[in-house]
Amino acid sequence: MIDFSYCSPTRYIFGRGVESQVGELTAAMGVKKVLVVSGHGSARRSGLLDRVLVSICAAGVQTLELTGIDPNPTDDRVYEGIEICRREGVDGVVAVGGGSAIDTAKAIAGGVLYDGDFWDFYEGKAVMERALPIGVVLTIPAAGSEGSGNSVITRKSDMKKISLRTDMALRPKFAILNPELTFTLPPFQVASGIADMMAHIMERYFSPTDDCTTTDRVAEGLLKAIIEEATRTMAAPDDYQPRANIMWAGTLAHNGVCGCGRVEDWVSHFMEHEISAVYGVTHGAGLAVVFPAWMTFMAQHKPERVAQFARRVFDVKESDDRAAAFEGISCLRAFYGSIGLPVSFGELGIENPDIDLLVKRLHANKGEVIGGYYRLTQADTYEIYKIMNL
Numbered sequence: 554m555i556d557f558s559y560c561s562p563t564r565y566i567f568g569r570g571v572e573s574q575v576g577e578l579t580a581a582m583g584v585k586k587v588l589v590v591s592g593h594g595s596a597r598r599s600g601l602l603d604r605v606l607v608s609i610c611a612a613g614v615q616t617l618e619l620t621g622i623d624p625n626p627t628d629d630r631v632y633e634g635i636e637i638c639r640r641e642g643v644d645g646v647v648a649v650g651g652g653s654a655i656d657t658a659k660a661i662a663g664g665v666l667y668d669g670d671f672w673d674f675y676e677g678k679a680v681m682e683r684a685l686p687i688g689v690v691l692t693i694p695a696a697g698s699e700g701s702g703n704s705v706i707t708r709k710s711d712m713k714k715i716s717l718r719t720d721m722a723l724r725p726k727f728a729i730l731n732p733e734l735t736f737t738l739p740p741f742q743v744a745s746g747i748a749d750m751m752a753h754i755m756e757r758y759f760s761p762t763d764d765c766t767t768t769d770r771v772a773e774g775l776l777k778a779i780i781e782e783a784t785r786t787m788a789a790p791d792d793y794q795p796r797a798n799i800m801w802a803g804t805l806a807h808n809g810v811c812g813c814g815r816v817e818d819w820v821s822h823f824m825e826h827e828i829s830a831v832y833g834v835t836h837g838a839g840l841a842v843v844f845p846a847w848m849t850f851m852a853q854h855k856p857e858r859v860a861q862f863a864r865r866v867f868d869v870k871e872s873d874d875r876a877a878a879f880e881g882i883s884c885l886r887a888f889y890g891s892i893g894l895p896v897s898f899g900e901l902g903i904e905n906p907d908i909d910l911l912v913k914r915l916h917a918n919k920g921e922v923i924g925g926y927y928r929l930t931q932a933d934t935y936e937i938y939k940i941m942n943l
Contacts, residue, residue: 554765554814560720561808563700564727567801569793571731572690575605575647576612578727582686584645586615588638590658591649592622596692601734605649605690617641619657625829625836626653626660627709631671634661638685647688651746652696652705652836655689659704659723662687675706675715681722689728694735694800695746695837697753697807699728707830713918714830716822730804732796740787744892745837747783747799750806751776752840756822759851759858759926762815772811773865775802780866780888787892818925821847823918824934827911832903841894842901845886846940852878855927898942908938 566574579587587609589602596602597620609616619634637643638661648658662685664671673679689699698704702719717723735743758772779802785795805811824847825839851859852875860874863881871877886896895901912935915923922928929937 554768555762555816557814558720559809559813561700561724561810562721563725563808565700565730565804566727567730567797569731569733571729572601572604572734573608575688575690575729576608576610576614578729579609579614579645579647579688580612582645582688582726584614584686586617586641586643587645587647587688588617588619588634588643588658588661589647589649590619590622590634590654590661592620592651592654594620595737596649599734599737601690601692602649605647609647614645617643619661622650622654622657624653625707625714625833626657626705627707628660628672629709630657631660631664631706634658635664635671638665643685645686645688647690649690649692651691651693652698652749655691655696655698655725656704656706658687658689659684659698660706660717661685663704663719663723672708675708675717681717681719684722687723687725689725691728691730691800692734693738693742693746694803695749697750697803699725699730700804700808703807705826712830713914714826715918716826728804730800732793732800735796735800736791738790740790741835741838741893743786743790743799744783744894745835745841746803747779747837747892748841748844748889748894749837750803751779752821752837752844753806754811755844755862756819757812757815757817758862759818760815761926765815768811768813768815769861773862775805775811776866778802779806783888783892816925820924820926820929820934823915823923824911824937827914827918828901828903828906831907831911831914832901834901834903838895838901841889842896842898842941843937845882845889845896846937848878848882848885849940850933850937851927852882858926906938906942908935908942911938
């Protein structure tokens with residue numbers, strides 16, 4: 554285990570009807586006027602958005618809205634939000650929705666206080682040290698952005714999709730989590746969210762750092778819980794308890810606790826970002842294709858952690874590391890298939906992927922050699938993309 558610093562300052566309010574507290578929590582951030590950021594209409598149609606706006610106004614805080622945020626959110630909406638905030642004197646942001654709305658709200662919150670182009674933060678030209686206070690009403694358990702300092706935005710001019718990671722600046726002040734708000738999500742969206750949260754854990758679990766027993770066991774326990782509760786959730790969408798467990802697991806998957814004390818990987822996310830940037834697929838579904846392919850490559854080159862994953866998460870009994878790794882990968886693919894997720898480019902709806910383009914974009918964005926668990930060259934990532942096409 555290596556030295557680390559960990560702080561998770563977000564206040565989580567979890568349970569039935571807790572969205573009624575959004576007004577008092579927003580006022581407690583010390584703001585007078587907030588921009589409420591949301592998606593394409595489900596929050597409005599369900600009545601949630603109106604309840605949020607009424608609650609905030611009742612607490613004496615003025616509201617403005619930025620609606621219609623797309624999946625795989627883009628920079629144009631961030632610029633729009635920054636302009637609204639500066640023009641109207643907004644001093645806080647509240648996101649209502651899933652990862653796309655939250656990530657957009659975060660980019661706006663950081664960009665408002667910066668004299669340059671907010672994209673400088675995403676390209677690494679500047680370090681984000683401050684942002685407007687952020688609150689979240691979560692409706693889609695998946696991205697874990699309600700508890701992290703991360704944000705992913707795509708630049709429309711060249712479809713460059715980049716994840717920004719901050720230690721503190723973009724962590725929400727509060728996150729409201731009511732599992733009942735997830736009952737009406739389409740099954741594919743639920744399944745994609747499950748793959749996303751599992752990937753957040755696995756990106757940290759597959760690490761070259763030794764002797765992280767405690768952090769390993771936290772990660773393994775979460776993965777086993779997600780697999781167990783996912784089956785219950787898909788079978789009974791209106792059952793509160795499995796929904797509650799999935800929602801909380803999504804937060805714990807990405808609030809940093811699974812990465813404490815070790816080097817993280819994140820190559821699978823980088824590879825998927827190029828797929829979703831080029832082909833517009835759902836992020837979690839893309840990860841369900843990428844991760845088994847990445848693990849297949851690792852089973853041939855560095856199988857130890859994949860074998861440990863197989864034994865501890867899927868109870869594989871095989872003693873040989875490589876054989877155990879491949880059996881674990883089969884179990885993971887079978888699980889993804891059981892909840893309706895794709896595990897190949899073809900199942901993702903991409904019949905003829907331009908692998909050369911994906912590799913070129915990946916390494917242009919992330920460097921010639923990438924990865925924390927195993928250092929990957931362009932030839933290596935090409936092979937992994939090829940595995941996805943089998």
